[in-house]
Amino acid sequence: MLVAMVCSLSAFAQSADQIVGTYKAEQDGKVSKIKIFKYKDGYRGQVFWVKETKNADGSIKTDVKNPDKAKQKTPVDQIVIIDKVVFNGTDTWKDGRIYDPTSGKTYKVEVKMKDAKTLEVKGKLGPFSKKVYWPKLS
Secondary structure, rough: EEEEEEEEHHHHOOOOOHHHHEEEEEEOOEEEEEEEEEOOOOOEEEEEEEEOOEOOOEEEEEEEOOOHHHHHHHHHHHEEEEEEEEEOOOOOEEEEEEEEEEEEEEEEEEEEEEEEEEEEEEEOOOOOEEEEEEEOOO
């Protein structure tokens, strides 16, 4: 009976690599595609596509709101959005940061698979939090 119970619990547990893939993110009417991949001891999410990569004058759009001057030259289709999230062994990836390029602010982040095709991303600042849902593309 104990073996059956352990086997059934492991069937519900998520694998750490389950978040690996590409997702569609939308904020303030701006759509981007994010690739989440294994990076060092955790996982990272990086933009790889945005609808508009050029300014009206033809120059490449960059991460101008980033408080780190060195990162302000990063093209908008290469910005690291989620960094250093680690799997807790059951259903959550946490202890990382999420960067909002529309404001230039960074928050604590917690990530969960809501279902097989939806990533729940929860940004936290003190007692406040905001959830967004990213559909999985692949």
